[in-house]
Amino acid sequence: MATRTPLPIESTSTSTPGTRERLLDAAEALIYAGGIHATGVDAIVKQSGTARKSFYTHFESKDALVAAALKRRDERWMKWFIAGTERRGTTARKRLLGMFDVLREWFASEDFHGCAFLNAAGEIACADDPIRVVAREHKARLLAFVRAQCEAFVAESNGGARGARDARDAARLSRQWLVLLDGAIAVALVSGASDSALDAQAAAQTLLDAQAARKQRASTSVSASASVGNKGSSGSRGKSRPAS
Incomplete structure (x- = not known):
């Protein structure tokens, strides 16, 4: 079991x-x-x-206690989310899409009340408040984990290559992914429907397919350009240079 x-x-x-x-x-x-x-x-x-x-x-205060409680929850939540994600598959694509299955399990639990960090940030106006800082750090940690998976996915789509453009693609994809994750959490909280995770997962799959298609088109374009260039060079070598 x-x-x-x-x-x-x-x-x-x-x-x-x-x-x-x-x-x-x-x-x-x-x-x-x-x-x-x-x-x-x-x-x-x-x-x-x-x-x-x-x-x-x-x-020293209730705010200090809240910040400490959130920081401890951040550690536990990230361990839970990472472990659940890694169990979803051996490829980056499976892990990325599996994140929404992990969330759906959480949404269906009796103790689900949304994202504790978004909830806390919504109650605290000051951006420099320790509670807001903990919430921001949590989202940065989550984004870093998602980005690592996106970088692996882009590399898989590119035959293992990792260039500057690949890094930009992965960074953009990871930011979009975080929006889908947090959006699914917010919708599940308001609607009470755990299937919001599946809706977000469907949108996420479209993103991955679009990213893979872009990589394929770029690869085909580079190959075609190289082929034309080689033919041109071969043709030039076959012609005699005009007399000066």
């Missing part, structure tokens, strides 16, 4: 958490389900089963 990768809200720890970890667990669960502004310190302390004094022993 295949082992299911725990969903991103699930803890993989088997040991009894200490005070700090219980506060982080409580903050993450409450804020993910209800939002930052709607969740007070008292609710977090009560859920964690700790004392209010313990809260201030470990965190």
Whole structure:
């Protein structure tokens, strides 16, 4: 039987958490389900089963706790997403499309409340706020992982070659891919339909097909130009030079 990768809200720890970890667990669960502004310190302390004094022993403010909880979730979410993606196939194309199957599994879970990082960023106006910074760093990490897969896909489509244009193609494709991933998450949150992942997957497949077709046309054009050039050179060598 295949082992299911725990969903991103699930803890993989088997040991009894200490005070700090219980506060982080409580903050993450409450804020993910209800939002930052709607969740007070008292609710977090009560859920964690700790004392209010313990809260201030470990965190200087609620915002500091939220930022720490999001950073910890980022680590767990990325491990979950990467592991799930890598199980989807041995080629970059299969892994890229498999990302949406990973998301669909998450969307169907009872604890799905959208992207915790987009949710948090939407509540914090200041771009330099530590909570917004953590959210931005999470999306940068996700984009970097997606880009690595896109670079592998472009190389597969180009016979293994990796040039400057290939890097630009992969960078553009990865940005488009992130829009599809986050778009699927947003639609699933609002609609409650896990099949938004399949709709995004269909659009993603169109992107991959278009990218592969462009590479094929470019390769054919280069081959044709080289062939014409070779014929021209051969013809020139066959002619005698006019007398001066």
